[in-house]
Amino acid sequence: MKQIVKLFLVVIITAAAASSITWLVANQQNSPAVSASDDQKFNKLMSTYEKISKQYYEKVDDQKLVDGAIKGMVEALGDPYSTYMDQEEASGFQQNISSSFEGIGAQVEEKNGQILIVAPLKGSPAEEAGLKPHDQILKVDDKSVEGMNVNEAVTHIRGEKGTNVKLVLNRAGVGQVEVTIKRDTIPIETVYSKLTDNKIGEIQITSFSESTSSELTKAIDELKQKGAKGFVLDLRNNPGGLMDQAISMSNIFVDKGKTIMQVESKDGQKEVIKAEEDKSVSEPVVVLVNEGTASAAEIMAAALHQSSDIPIVGQKTFGKGTIQQPEQYSDGSSVKITIAKWLTPDGSWIHEKGIQPDVKSELPDYASLPYLDPEKEYKQGDSGNDIKVVQQMLNALGYKVTANSLFDEKTEEAVKAFQSDNGLTEDGVIKSDTTSGIMAKLQEKLAKNDSQMKEALDVLKKEM
Structure with missing residues (x-):
């Protein structure tokens, strides 16, 4: 192969952290060395570090200062695919190429300061919860992701199998959607x-x-x-x-x-x-x-x-x-920079x-309807966007109602009809098994159509 192809060994392209193509340097013998002592700009950086270390009124963590300086330099590039990862974030990044990991199974990326869903993995909790490409993540467990880079957001989203994570999303044409997802082991079957x-x-x-x-x-x-x-x-x-x-x-x-x-x-x-x-x-x-x-x-x-x-x-x-190139430091942290x-x-x-x-x-159209939380209850007299979604789902399944955002008598009748057809308690209330049943039937219909x-x-x- 030619020069650039020889210089790099292809290792990872993963959207789970940043939807990025990543190459790992196999031979860096010809890479130019940078001497901080010979560069006034680096003297300025060291001077600031020393000033903070000596004069700041509280005790400082040297490692946090170094991490912050590196992170700041990378963020100054204005490139969402270039990022600095601390030890925890780097560990999560490495999990993306393993045979499995624990989380919700959604690939995310940062774009124009927003944390977006690229795609849910097949059979994952994220897919079952109805996450869609380009859903914008606003909050994770009531914590705003504003100002976070994609690796920080992923760290909050991931967690142990069996635990729940609550996401607040913004979906184009729908508005805000709140989803609670139970984390699981995500096998990499492709x-x-x-x-x-x-x-x-x-x-x-x-x-x-x-x-x-x-x-x-x-x-x-x-x-x-x-x-x-x-x-x-x-x-x-x-x-x-x-x-x-x-x-x-x-x-x-x-x-x-x-x-x-x-x-x-x-x-x-x-x-x-x-x-x-x-x-x-x-x-x-x-x-x-x-x-x-x-x-x-x-x-x-x-x-x-x-x-x-x-x-x-x-x-x-x-x-x-x-294309991004990652490099791991001896302390387990790493930096990933766009190189081509x-x-x-x-x-x-x-x-x-x-x-x-x-x-x-x-x-x-019903393929883009948002997820409904089975733990929530919807009954006659309720109103709002979730009720309109319920009505759109019922219509897609053949139970004709007016999608007017009001849980009226006809909507209750349609719910009872669905419950009767599927062996559920006919109480006209949408919650738990009824909610899950409606969404499962929609997925079945989509698979067939x-x-x-x-x-x-x-x-x-x-x-x-």
Whole structure:
């Protein structure tokens, strides 16, 4: 490979902390050394440190001063993907590439000073609670996240299995949503596959971890053995992962010598990463994306589209086009700095723009309805936005009511009808099992009426 590719060993791309592509330096022998004693600016920094240490009226923690100085320098870059992590935050960051971790299973990032959901992981408590891409986190357990960087926010959100965390979110078009989520062990299982009756292999890739490439290869082989005639690669709500996995997985669908991605350094120099082996999939393929498709997932989508003419279906992707390099200090803390841009095969930079699909497709409106807390109770006479959400859910399930934000007599009748149909106590009150039942039925309906997947299958059939 060329110079930049040789200089860096791809290690992590994780949106759990910052939806970032991360490269680890493998050889730093040629890195320029910086001498603080030779630089007046660093003398100024040391002078301030000494002044605080000697003259501040209370005893100070030297480590906190050093951490604060580093954090301040990194924050001065104005780049949400460059960050300093103390020991606790760095430990959480490292967990993102392990086989499992304890938390809610939501990938988050910082953008324009806001802490946003990139995507919930498949089967996670965050997905079950209805978290959506671009939900803005306002509070964690009644503590405002304003002023926090993404790693600080993640530290508050994560916790031991079985404990609860309360999030206050702002959702576009809905307003504030309050969600209580029980933390759990989040396994990093990344590839799910099935064969349709029409011999089409549906493959969902939820992130790019250490084993994803081998998982994908195994899934494709098994589907082929069952007679698969084409594949839909579902990258929806995939926040990224290991970059080397994204490259090797793209090579499965991109012929040897064709471009997978480009890397542009700060001096404008571009290095091209090309497929090193002949592709192993010759069957027709379609890629399915949405606004939660980010970073390494965007690398793969763009590579398959531009270098193998594979169509993309769904919604515009997230738009993350920079590369970060982490470095760990001896005390366990670390710093992660943006060092380059990544470009699509044709040289486009999709940062904050995303990738536009060839065929646009949206999910039904009820797919974006917010989560309802089963511990809350809603009954006749109540009013407010939560009641309107209840009414919209009932309508989506076929129990027709007017979504007027008032829990009126007709709404109560619809609730009793739902309870009767599902073997629940017919009291007309929405709480506990009734709330959970309504949301479970909505998820079942969405799974059966996945309009985006249906569109992708229709496009694939035209390619076959």
